Amino acid sequence: MVPYLSSIALVVVGLLVLGAVLVAVLRAVRRFAGAAAAASGRVTDRTGLLRARTAAVGVAIRQRRRARIQTGAARVPSGEPVQTGGRP
Template identity: 50%
Template sequence: MLVPYAFTAGLLVLALVVLTASLLVTLRSVRRFHAARSAVTSDLADRAGMLRARVAGVGVALRQRCPKRSC
């Protein structure tokens, strides 16, 4: 009578070990995804800022070239 309970307990322990391992792998993947997303977001914000600065520079150059809108 003790053997079926031991077998069930063993399966339960094995299932918990597999679940824990799977959870750790998933959390590690989520952490890597979050780091990559943060890097992409930062890079995109930097590029957008540079584009805004270039557009502003072109606007300044055009105003200096044609100061009274005569062009």
């Protein structure tokens, strides 16, 4: 029975070490999950802000186009002389 006693003791010690390693790994996984959730939240917030800014730019462009169409403003005023940089 003595040879089995040392084997059983080694198995018990191995299981204790395995349990300690498993607890440490689970703690690390929880910390990583928390950090990943925080990073995901930041990315989501920034993506939402970017979408809002893009929408605001689109609205501003449509408003400017609409204002130009309503006022009939030309892109190049025809009443002003155009300088070409050539000979007078």
